[in-house]
Amino acid sequence: MRIAIIGTGYVGLVSGVCLAEFGHDVVCIDKAAEKIVQLQRGEVPIFEPGLDELISRNVSAGRLHFTTEVAEPVGNADVVFLAVGTPSRKSDGHADLTYVFAAAREVAAAVRGFTVIVTKSTVPVGTGDQLERIIREANPDADVAVVSNPEFLREGAAIDDFMAPDRVVVGMNDDRARSIMAEVYGALDPVRHPVLFTSRRTAELTKYAANAFLALKLAYINEIADLCEQVGANVQDVSRGMGLDSRIGLKFLNAGPGYGGSCFPKDTLALVKTAQDHNAPIRLIETIVGINETRKRAMARKVERAVGGELRGKTIGILGLTFKPDTDDIRESPALSIVQALLDKGATLKAHDPEGMPAARHVMPELSYHDDVDAVAAEADALVIITEWKQFRSLDLARLKNMMKSPVLVDLRNIYTPSEARKHGFVYESVGRAE
Numbered sequence: 033m034r035i036a037i038i039g040t041g042y043v044g045l046v047s048g049v050c051l052a053e054f055g056h057d058v059v060c061i062d063k064a065a066e067k068i069v070q071l072q073r074g075e076v077p078i079f080e081p082g083l084d085e086l087i088s089r090n091v092s093a094g095r096l097h098f099t100t101e102v103a104e105p106v107g108n109a110d111v112v113f114l115a116v117g118t119p120s121r122k123s124d125g126h127a128d129l130t131y132v133f134a135a136a137r138e139v140a141a142a143v144r145g146f147t148v149i150v151t152k153s154t155v156p157v158g159t160g161d162q163l164e165r166i167i168r169e170a171n172p173d174a175d176v177a178v179v180s181n182p183e184f185l186r187e188g189a190a191i192d193d194f195m196a197p198d199r200v201v202v203g204m205n206d207d208r209a210r211s212i213m214a215e216v217y218g219a220l221d222p223v224r225h226p227v228l229f230t231s232r233r234t235a236e237l238t239k240y241a242a243n244a245f246l247a248l249k250l251a252y253i254n255e256i257a258d259l260c261e262q263v264g265a266n267v268q269d270v271s272r273g274m275g276l277d278s279r280i281g282l283k284f285l286n287a288g289p290g291y292g293g294s295c296f297p298k299d300t301l302a303l304v305k306t307a308q309d310h311n312a313p314i315r316l317i318e319t320i321v322g323i324n325e326t327r328k329r330a331m332a333r334k335v336e337r338a339v340g341g342e343l344r345g346k347t348i349g350i351l352g353l354t355f356k357p358d359t360d361d362i363r364e365s366p367a368l369s370i371v372q373a374l375l376d377k378g379a380t381l382k383a384h385d386p387e388g389m390p391a392a393r394h395v396m397p398e399l400s401y402h403d404d405v406d407a408v409a410a411e412a413d414a415l416v417i418i419t420e421w422k423q424f425r426s427l428d429l430a431r432l433k434n435m436m437k438s439p440v441l442v443d444l445r446n447i448y449t450p451s452e453a454r455k456h457g458f459v460y461e462s463v464g465r466a467e
């Protein structure tokens with residue numbers, strides 16, 4: 033298959049590289065010229081484990097190309113994936129489809145012969161219908177099928193998720209596209225990695241239903257954690273006791289500072305808006321959107337309590353800024369809200385993150401950034417673990433205690449146990465564990 037991908041970000045780049053690994057001939061396209069120049073030089077613009085090796089292998093094999101030009105690769109393509117961003121619209125929280133529509137117009141002008149146009153971007157139900165209209169207006173002669181193929185990969189494990197997915201969802205209303213999409217994913221073992229063919233609207237909605245459900249699980253265990261703190265129970269044991277029930281499952285039951293990232297916050301909000309517009313409001317998700325937002329700032333109050341009730345004049349060391357480990361992505365990271373709340377309360381902040389600091393410097397210029405944990409701990413009144421990077425799982429607490437002004441550890445990811453932190457003389461706060 034000849035494949036063109038519009039948008040070479042976290043999803044477009046990983047999808048493109050993995051589709052090339054499947055054996056297809058792939059051109060990744062992006063408007064951001066500096067990104068394309070980097071990729072053409074053999075540099076990888078994002079941090080994603082295993083990505084650099086896979087890119088260089090497929091570039092060397094001649095199956096993977098990068099360009100800013102749309103016309104030629106789209107004209108030659110059997111399948112064009114749209115993988116541009118769909119952020120929250122500032123005015124009302126709906127998904128902003130500006131980039132998707134603009135990309136579709138460009139593609140419409142460039143297609144030659146029958147072409148399958150696939151939305152990989154997360155788009156609200158009904159977007160495929162709108163795209164058909166836009167493409168017809170832009171190029172009445174275009175012979176296209178618009179397909180929905182939402183992406184479920186997780187940053188940090190993106191390659192495995194794409195190459196060995198739990199399932200692939202493909203929604204279409206045009207039978208001509210079915211055999212082409214089956215060939216796109218033909219390298220996958222159909223028993224272990226099934227491709228689910230549905231209607232287009234069903235596929236679009238499945239993505240939001242899945243993400244909102246995962247967010248719901250997190251919001252739920254976070255509220256159970258708050259109750260644990262009040263009644264003297266341990267949320268990690270509650271999670272295990274619940275999650276070993278195969279109907280529930282252990283995943284997404286780790287209590288923490290609130291969900292973040294480039295997907296859950298915007299996708300839950302967009303689902304809420306879509307459901308309201310169709311007069312079928314999903315109250316559960318409306319509720320968790322609010323709960324999650326307030327939770328992040330509430331974490332700053334936890335820090336405040338741990339240092340004795342006053343943050344003004346205190347120096348707080350932040351460990352972890354990305355929304356999860358193994359990515360450099362800080363979009364909608366809980367760290368952004370927690371940091372802002374700590375700054376509002378007058379704290380001075382020092383921070384370290386293994387991969388997130390370049391992006392963080394742009395949006396959080398008030399922090400001082402340090403290359404290692406020691407520099408953050410030195411003379412700090414407290415350390416706050418926000419992201420569970422593996423580097424933070426085996427801190428030398430005895431040594432850190434001696435470097436700090438006061439030994440306070442606020443562990444928002446429950447990495448340590450209260451007993452081991454206290455054994456080293458720390459005042460220790462975590463999430464949902466009274467003891």
Ligand SMILES: NC(=O)c1ccc[n+]([C@@H]2O[C@H](COP(=O)([O-])OP(=O)(O)OC[C@H]3O[C@@H](n4cnc5c(N)ncnc54)[C@H](O)[C@@H]3O)[C@@H](O)[C@H]2O)c1
Binds near residue numbers: 118184
């Ligand atoms: N990041 C994730 O983990 C993830 C997972 C599943 C689904 N998604 C969805 O995938 C989509 C993309 O997300 P992302 O994280 O990869 O975004 P991103 O911001 O990393 O990448 C989008 C890219 O598209 C480019 N772009 C925008 N308009 C363009 C145009 N007209 N022509 C060429 N390039 C253009 C941008 O320059 C950018 O590089 C979103 O809808 C998101 O919800 C993301």
